[in-house]
């Protein structure tokens with residue numbers, strides 16, 4: 001699942017609900033289909049889960065919420081589905097945080113990621129928990145961990161079991177039935193997860209993105225290491241490196257698309273990295289830039305890169321494409337039909353500003369190509385003489401197995417066509433992708449610290465690589481994919 005997670009603990013028995021609430025609201029871009037909160041108080045879990053965006057909570061209604069979600073430790077989640085069914089009823093059932101309980105052992109989790117080897121794990125969990133119903137991957141993570149706790153493992157042992165047996169991406173925060181608070185990351189560190197505290201040192205929090213710490217006026221302390229567990233329990237605060245893995249694989253797509261520009265990873269704000277993407281594009285396509293009249297961004301993920309292009313080349317950034325502030329759905333994570341109509345409602349292009357002009361359009365990615373096509377059509381209609389698409393994320397050639405909703409070869413325009421062919425298909429004069437090397441250098445990380453699987457076909461986890469290779473072979477031979485390839489029963493172990 002593409003998700004945002006947040007959790008907080010207060011050391012002086014104050015309600016943490018407001019922190020979790022603002023932590024999730026700041027991360028609603030990571031999942032708009034559902035949201036949920038869970039707190040722990042007097043030995044009990046209190047849960048509130050609902051569809052849609054995190055709602056507005058009025059300050060004067062806070063007491064009511066404290067009654068509903070009391071406690072000095074809590075976790076929350078915003079979600080969009082990349083596993084399980086996507087009808088409304090299934091989305092409701094898959095809403096997080098999840099709670100699992102068996103013979104007096106209890107566990108609650110909020111999860112961001114996606115698991116690849118689900119079939120085998122489902123069978124194993126089924127064997128131990130009669131009545132287990134799978135809704136989505138978070139159930140697998142939660143029950144697998146519960147099973148380890150039931151076998152008398154402590155948190156360290158249970159997190160180790162999860163890290164060693166699950167193939168995929170997972171950043172998790174949770175609470176045990178004893179009220180112990182914890183968080184961990186898979187051994188490749190594919191999904192982000194950082195930690196911080198309030199200035200008085202009374203509250204400590206975990207968050208997918210640093211922006212949620214900022215919104216709570218917290219100080220950011222550290223990004224969890226790949227394979228690391230952090231616990232806050234009666235025994236105090238501990239950081240435990242469970243698995244040492246020299247190959248890290250932080251999702252490169254976070255930089256181009258997913259994360260908020262004001263979040264920080266590895267010491268750099270995302271907007272700074274996106275500006276560097278723009279500078280790189282100028283260097284890589286100087287001929288196109290030299291012959292253009294204006295640059296336009298697809299708001300808002302293209303904005304910072306347009307700034308970088310303007311900075312590097314002096315080309316005017318014509319801010320005549322504006323986003324509707326209250327249409328909050330992200331086009332990329334919508335279902336197909338919704339996506340096409342929402343882009344039209346969400347972005348307003350002031351066509352007259354581009355009449356007769358040679359325009360560079362900066363976008364974060366071209367996934368299916370449908371939204372880019374709409375933009376090109378609008379500019380053509382307005383009389384733009386040339387339209388070049390500059391794309392900050394390199395050509396996507398394969399699906400993501402780790403929680404970004406591009407889950408089959410067939411849906412990806414880049415898996416079937418070259419940049420030149422895509423330009424023809426969408427009616428543009430050119431599609432200019434940033435190189436993988438450019439993206440890596442702007443990120444400030446090395447290639448071995450990033451996941452680039454969807455652009456280079458090298459999946460960091462073995463099960464994902466096997467399924468990708470098998471399904472690619474089948475796809476090239478004309479096999480028709482049926483939904484998410486990592487959910488194909490005949491391909492996934």
Ligand code: SF4
Nearest residue numbers: 251252253400451454
């Ligand atoms: S495959 Fe692509 S989108 Fe998925 S985790 Fe890797 S870089 Fe991110």
